[in-house]
Amino acid sequence: MAQFRNFRMVNYVIFGRGSFDQLDEILAPNRKNGAPMVFFVDYFFEGKPLADRVPLKGNDKLIYIDVTHEPKTSYVDKLAKDLKEEFGTVSGIIGIGGGSVMDLAKAVSLMMTNEGSSADYQGWDLVKKPGVYKVGIPTLSGTGAEVSRTCVLTGPTKKLGMNSDYTPFDQIVLDPELTANAPANQRFYTGMDCYIHCVESLEGTYLNEFSKSYGEKALELCQEVFLEKDTWDEESDDKLMMASYAGGMSIAYSQVGVTHAVSYGLSYLLGTKHGIGNCIVMNHLEEYYPEGTAEFKKMVEKNNIDIPEGICKDLTDEQFDTMINVSLGMKALWENALGADWEKIMTREKLRKLYKRL
Ligand code: NAD
Numbered sequence: 154m155a156q157f158r159n160f161r162m163v164n165y166v167i168f169g170r171g172s173f174d175q176l177d178e179i180l181a182p183n184r185k186n187g188a189p190m191v192f193f194v195d196y197f198f199e200g201k202p203l204a205d206r207v208p209l210k211g212n213d214k215l216i217y218i219d220v221t222h223e224p225k226t227s228y229v230d231k232l233a234k235d236l237k238e239e240f241g242t243v244s245g246i247i248g249i250g251g252g253s254v255m256d257l258a259k260a261v262s263l264m265m266t267n268e269g270s271s272a273d274y275q276g277w278d279l280v281k282k283p284g285v286y287k288v289g290i291p292t293l294s295g296t297g298a299e300v301s302r303t304c305v306l307t308g309p310t311k312k313l314g315m316n317s318d319y320t321p322f323d324q325i326v327l328d329p330e331l332t333a334n335a336p337a338n339q340r341f342y343t344g345m346d347c348y349i350h351c352v353e354s355l356e357g358t359y360l361n362e363f364s365k366s367y368g369e370k371a372l373e374l375c376q377e378v379f380l381e382k383d384t385w386d387e388e389s390d391d392k393l394m395m396a397s398y399a400g401g402m403s404i405a406y407s408q409v410g411v412t413h414a415v416s417y418g419l420s421y422l423l424g425t426k427h428g429i430g431n432c433i434v435m436n437h438l439e440e441y442y443p444e445g446t447a448e449f450k451k452m453v454e455k456n457n458i459d460i461p462e463g464i465c466k467d468l469t470d471e472q473f474d475t476m477i478n479v480s481l482g483m484k485a486l487w488e489n490a491l492g493a494d495w496e497k498i499m500t501r502e503k504l505r506k507l508y509k510r511l
């Protein structure tokens with residue numbers, strides 16, 4: 154058995170304010186025999202100036218992506234099927250948006266070449282063929298989806314990514330200008346995903362110097378923008394975009410932990426979105442991440458953010474069981490957080506009590 158993870162990374166990275174305007178040039182050599190480039194654009198940008206800057210050529214297609222709900226396998230399958238019916242094949246898929254749109258772009262790229270349903274590939278290294286060329290362009294910073302080897306999907310039986318060497322983007326465009334319009338609450342929730350990635354990676358048992366180097370840098374950048382600066386400015390957008398990148402690199406070689414394991418249960422049962430779900434959980438994790446939780450609370454206060462409370466108060470025993478099952482299924486996360494004996498530490502009863510507090 155291999156001892157060390159040998160992971161694929163994104164092939165090309167461009168960073169800088171206004172770098173989005175180089176997209177046309179970047180795509181040109183990747184256009185194949187008249188097959189179109191397909192742009193998935195977060196529906197927030199419909200009617201906004203960014204939509205007019207998308208470099209459409211020939212039969213290229215722009216599809217606005219509704220991200221009311223986090224990506225589902227059924228949505229991925231439908232997008233891929235429609236594109237195959239309309240074009241046969243495409244030159245590439247470009248995802249412009251937050252983690253949801255970027256994940257959809259990765260998943261649809263893979264489903265343009267792999268048979269069956271995306272639900273068949275939720276897991277580790279199940280994807281058989283490379284997808285079509287894919288580009289990720291974040292408009293929110295924090296998830297690290299721009300660098301990760303997964304795309305998180307909710308399927309008929311589970312919420313799990315298509316983790317594979319074929320999943321990372323071929324190209325990412327990191328243009329901090331694109332995050333400028335994000336509302337303060339959303340920016341915070343997604344930004345905290347990065348902060349939590351750092352805490353979970355740095356406090357985890359899987360930590361090595363590779364993860365630590367990226368995790369420490371990302372943590373420092375989060376502290377600068379959410380604690381030290383008094384107003385949000387362009388530099389904050391630049392820093393948070395690099396924090397997201399480094400935070401993603403940090404967990405690429407380690408793993409997330411308690412917050413993510415618990416928030417996956419919320420998301421599966423209640424549809425709670427990833428960023429806010431993580432915040433709801435992190436608010437109650439003094440026992441596992443004492444320093445991280447205290448600092449998180451300072452960030453919440455300083456940035457005047459509302460973190461919902463009491464979201465589990467009316468749930469039935471059966472519903473708690475569902476969340477516990479989903480959460481305890483994330484074995485690697487628990488092992489990273491609590492060590493090899495995690496099952497003795499995080500019992501069903503203990504987890505139930507934690508869920509009851511949220
Ligand atoms: P999101 O993509 O779900 O978007 C949240 C909201 O912000 C949406 O309403 C969207 O329209 C809006 N939005 C996006 N950009 C905006 C902008 N510039 N200005 C104003 N509004 C904007 O949010 P997210 O937190 O970036 O992503 C969450 C998703 O990422 C979840 O589906 C989660 O599972 C996934 N995720 C993936 C990975 C990975 O490694 N692949 C890691 C973490 C999270």
Ligand code: ZN
Nearest residue numbers: 296346350413
């Ligand atoms: Zn996360």
